[in-house]
Amino acid sequence: MPNTLFPTSVVGSLPRPEWLLEAIAKFEAGELPESQLKEYYDEAVVLAIKQQETTGVDEVSDGEQRRFSFLAFVAERIPSFKLIPTTELMTKEAEQYVKSMNLHVGVISNPIIVGKIKRTAPLVAGEVAFAKRYTDKPVMAPLIGPLTLLINSWNRDRSGSFYKTPEDAFGDLTAMLREEILALKEAGASFVQLDEPAVGNFVDFRYTRWLLALNGWKLGDLGELHKIAAELINRTVKGVSGIEVGVHICRGNWRSDEQHYSDGGYEKMIDEILEMKVRRLVLEYATKRAGTYKVFREHPWHGEIGLGVIDVKDPRVETPQEIVKRVEEASRVFGEENIVLNPDCGFASGRPWPVVNRQIAYAKLSAQTAAAKMLRKKHA
Numbered sequence: 001m002p003n004t005l006f007p008t009s010v011v012g013s014l015p016r017p018e019w020l021l022e023a024i025a026k027f028e029a030g031e032l033p034e035s036q037l038k039e040y041y042d043e044a045v046v047l048a049i050k051q052q053e054t055t056g057v058d059e060v061s062d063g064e065q066r067r068f069s070f071l072a073f074v075a076e077r078i079p080s081f082k083l084i085p086t087t088e089l090m091t092k093e094a095e096q097y098v099k100s101m102n103l104h105v106g107v108i109s110n111p112i113i114v115g116k117i118k119r120t121a122p123l124v125a126g127e128v129a130f131a132k133r134y135t136d137k138p139v140m141a142p143l144i145g146p147l148t149l150l151i152n153s154w155n156r157d158r159s160g161s162f163y164k165t166p167e168d169a170f171g172d173l174t175a176m177l178r179e180e181i182l183a184l185k186e187a188g189a190s191f192v193q194l195d196e197p198a199v200g201n202f203v204d205f206r207y208t209r210w211l212l213a214l215n216g217w218k219l220g221d222l223g224e225l226h227k228i229a230a231e232l233i234n235r236t237v238k239g240v241s242g243i244e245v246g247v248h249i250c251r252g253n254w255r256s257d258e259q260h261y262s263d264g265g266y267e268k269m270i271d272e273i274l275e276m277k278v279r280r281l282v283l284e285y286a287t288k289r290a291g292t293y294k295v296f297r298e299h300p301w302h303g304e305i306g307l308g309v310i311d312v313k314d315p316r317v318e319t320p321q322e323i324v325k326r327v328e329e330a331s332r333v334f335g336e337e338n339i340v341l342n343p344d345c346g347f348a349s350g351r352p353w354p355v356v357n358r359q360i361a362y363a364k365l366s367a368q369t370a371a372a373k374m375l376r377k378k379h380a
């Protein structure tokens with residue numbers, strides 16, 4: 001992280017340019033060779049980096065321009081996973097949740113385990129190595145978190161012959177992610193962010209129930225997942241040093257309408273959060289659904305806080321003044337020296353569902369920069 005008070009960062013994804021989406025559609029229709037598509041991807045990444053630099057982001061990402069989604073990309077890189085539409089996996093029980101929650105699952109495909117998990121290729125290290133050729137700023141690396149990956153990818157029918165239970169996959173899955181973290185250290189990433197929306201969904205377990213029903217993961221008590229979440233994170237980071245690792249927790253990010261997202265504060269998961277042996281927590285706090293800081297006043301967190309100050313689903317651009325207010329309030333709980341300013345989540349965690357357009361996303365990042373400058377002046 002840059003050696004400054006109130007550094008600014010991102011959570012990962014940025015909306016893809018229209019011309020990239022058109023190129024991908026052409027490629028999928030067999031009208032564009034892969035080599036040319038790769039050039040489009042490269043240019044989209046360079047543009048995303050330059051736009052973050054222009055808007056004054058201190059720690060940039062590659063915008064996840066090459067990924068289908070923050071989760072699905074695993075299947076694009078590692079053959080032990082195969083992208084399967086959730087409509088093909090649907091069970092009677094899962095169908096009921098879809099109806100009762102009004103879930104729009106037609107756009108979702110999950111990277112299902114279809115072989116012994118092995119890191120046969122880089123997951124994210126290649127993205128970071130490329131990005132670093134185009135910027136001198138620190139480059140952060142969003143990497144899927146172990147629980148979110150497992151809960152989406154282990155499917156009784158498709159994965160059962162390789163791992164009889166999800167628990168049987170713990171070792172291979174965390175080993176793959178740990179190897180990736182070490183490769184990211186080698187590639188020069190400033191920060192590895194393990195994306196764990198599955199932990200965010202603990203606030204009401206609605207989405208979790210759907211996923212477990214879809215994949216046939218039987219748990220006597222859903223509360224077991226709390227322990228599993230911390231265990232998987234700690235197995236993933238075991239023995240890793242010399243690179244900053246953190247966990248990003250959010251409550252879902254694939255449509256801009258708020259009604260079916262999880263709602264509730266961090267008190268529902270504070271025990272496992274405090275158990276996680278990571279340096280930075282990247283948390284939603286701009287959305288009201290994330291609750292208040294009270295829980296951290298009572299249960300102090302001593303590491304860094306990637307504080308969500310931008311609501312990625314609200315098209316209204318925040319004013320720097322309101323961001324300053326949010327940060328000052330959080331500073332009294334977390335300590336101003338521990339705060340990194342970032343949006344609540346990515347602006348486009350999946351290619352088909354950007355939550356706001358590019359203009360709004362970059363306007364919001366500019367407001368975040370303006371707020372950081374005001375804060376540095378005030379608190380120097």
Ligand SMILES: [Zn+2]
Nearest residue numbers: 250253345346
């Ligand atoms: Zn998120």
